[in-house]
Amino acid sequence: MKKEDIGGSGFAIADYTVSKELGGEEVLARLRSRLKKFGLKLMLDFVPNHMGPDHPWVQSHPEYFVSGTEEGLQHQPQNYTRVKLSQGERILAYGRDPYLMAGPIRIN
Numbered sequence: 001m002k003k004e005d006i007g008g009s010g011f012a013i014a015d016y017t018v019s020k021e022l023g024g025e026e027v028l029a030r031l032r033s034r035l036k037k038f039g040l041k042l043m044l045d046f047v048p049n050h051m052g053p054d055h056p057w058v059q060s061h062p063e064y065f066v067s068g069t070e071e072g073l074q075h076q077p078q079n080y081t082r083v084k085l086s087q088g089e090r091i092l093a094y095g096r097d098p099y100l101m102a103g104p105i106r107i108n
Helices: 024-037 056-060 070-075
Strands: 080-085 088-093
Touching: 056 080, 070 080, 070 088
Parallel strands: none
Antiparallel strands: 080 088
């Protein structure tokens, strides 16, 4: 894998569904069925604060996200992004939690 292969963060989820490239919901259902035969259950990781700006909730429920200000965007552009909404624009936290400052993430 190379840096240019990554469209964004692997944690920036656009939708909580199984990718069609991985077989979609049908493959997930088969996996669950196979696990059940062995008495096993499937545990999925749902991390609601790890969503990309293309997630449907950005448009339908922008209030679910940490809002930013113009000043925050200017002084900490790594923490915020401007998103276009059907009802205008909004500045949202993006990339990392603006309340928890950490070092930069590097992709080698």
